Amino acid sequence: MKTANLRHVIVYDPIPFHGGSKVATLHALEQTNESVLFHVLSAHPQSWQSANLADANEPMIHVSTLPIPNLLATQTQGLAYWLKQGYLVMMLLMYTLALFTRYLQCPSKIVLASGPGVDFAGYVLAHLTRLPAVQLVHGPVGKSRVAKWCLTQAHQTFYLESAKPSLLAALETPFAELPKHFHAFVNGLPQRLWPTNSLVQRQWHHPTVFWAASLLKWKGLDLLVDSLQRHRLSQHLHSNICYIQPEKTSAEVSQANIPVQNCQWHRSPRDLDELRANSDIYVSTSQFEPFGLSTLEALAAGLIVVIPADGAYWDHQLQHGYNCYKYRMNDPESLNQILEHICRNMKSCRRVAINGQKIANLYKARETYRDIADAIQASVTDKVTT
Template sequence: MSKLKHILVLDPIAFSGGSKVSTKHVLTQLEDKNVRVSVLTADTKTWRHTQAYTKALWMPVALEKAEQGLAYFARHLLIALQLVWFRLYIGRIDTALAASGPGVDLGLYIAKLILGYRLVQMIHGPVAKSRTIGRCLLHADNVFYLESTSDSLCTALSAAGCHQALSELTHFQTFNNGLPKNTWPTQCQYDNAVVFWAASLLKWKGLDTLIEALKHIHSSQHIDTHVCFIRPEQTTLPTSEAPQDVMNVSWHETPDNLDEIRSQSNIFVSTSVKEPFGLSILEAMAAGMCVIIPKDGAYWDSQLTHGVNCLKYQAGDITALAMSLQSAQSDMRSLKRLGKAASVIAQQYRAEICFGDICEALATNAESKTSALTRREVQG
């Protein structure tokens, strides 16, 4: 029997979110392959029910929120040292998965200089204009990115002196998120209208927009609403308050029965500002829910059609969102029709289709000749 390929995952973000869920979905597609997985994480709860070997990442309070300057580099150097120390316990590493973005995963790039593994980078959201980030992108063996992040990637690469189009960089490739068969969302109910919202409390996720829209609806028409939220930790970004005292709203902090709560609902509301992908939207579609999304040019706005497989409202318009909610709850037949149409589209986003190339990149031991050639061309 051939030796198991060893994949290392760095997870330095202290709370759960879409990119982390996507990473776990990718790893489920490797379970029938000849691999083992080790995770160094700042969020051990997320990995509790996986087969991965997990170790907690340590970070002093003074460096937890460092995002610039010497403290930022000190933070990632400390992560790199822990990765080298982790290597002593887990053995040779064949491939590392940088699952968030170079600005977050920098420690993996530093440790790569010592440990020599292949590095596969996934990009779930826009990256900052940074020479360091650009250089990391050039030194990854594979970069898989959401199409919506392409402009920011080009900007970061230009800061590092690379002015080629992404299509000319052979180690860059787009991907879409997908859902595994074994965790496919449960079909929602169509008996009575119930609203469902699920995201973190980061301000840009728009919980405040939903709450204000619900307050705009007359008390006689109030809709039962489930708000499932993740409370961010170790972040400098602004956040919303939860729970709040709002009529007919049930609050659930990081619930273990998220799928059950979703299946008891049937109207999904997205209030995020230009969501790079929107994994929770895809999950709602897979459950057959009527999805209400903003008209903002983001991914699902470009993929779905108002009145055919979703309802759309003008982004940030609280009155328009309230009207969409009322429209959805007033016609269960239309709600079901929109939900069923959305569920058909969701079938195109099965994990075995969406993550095939990423899994292949993770499971190979061979050094990427094309990315090495590209780097020589850039440096030359």
């Protein structure tokens, strides 16, 4: 399709490391049609490596690097934060001008997916250029004047249900409901990336645990390591720990490559799907996960899913002993006991995995992201309905 017939959409990504929210954002972008050309300006271009591996009928995604000086990259408050945002506004303005010069048309929208506050520069660009924005909120929003200003700009905002209380707090609204331009959504998986079925793939020799997340402290790797080290069946239980090393972050992180018996460590593995398909038990140790895309992928792959009883999304959606197993939050001994039970009853626990797969089939990307795709590809004058 000729570029003159395309709608050009900017995707602003100022986060300098990979994460599940970027995967979910990419899945949402791919649900638009081929009339949209996305221009991703990213502080971590590697996060978008799987873009353009989709079918020819899906949108094209061009990725450009957003350079952020190390001195500014980790700044989240004070004068340094404002210097950082001023720099990012300048970079966005230059990028938008470059797109206009190349295609002789203005971008039609900007997609913001890191959260209000983090995406502040994108809101400033939208304000200065009258560019409509589509905001995706993948987790809780911090309460600040910046976040409140962003959220009150009346741009289309899509949020995970777990983020609603923080959105209400950030807006300081006296009402229990959000404004009409806010719409709830859930994540989903595209058919082309549907996980390999471990129940078919797996050769049953020894139980294998699969863990996949970043090393951010709240993801809970330390809990898993503690549990595995005290496991009385450790000579029979193997584990694949797949991790993302956060870069340019001031947040606390866990240590990787700790000696654990029969444990294999994999940093950002390219064969993640294969490692998952050759495992049996998925363990989530994240605390109050806003959604848990890795959990959904594990359910779809037919793994025996183990999650904390923390009141988060999957704790409400799944039933202990029927389509998952739950342990007491922040309790390595409780996790240890669940793993012991599964190891001793692998054959009967396969029914739990099968039931979990049925839940995953309800989360098809073409359905879960339909409203987001419609909002992105709608004309400025179109009214988005949900």
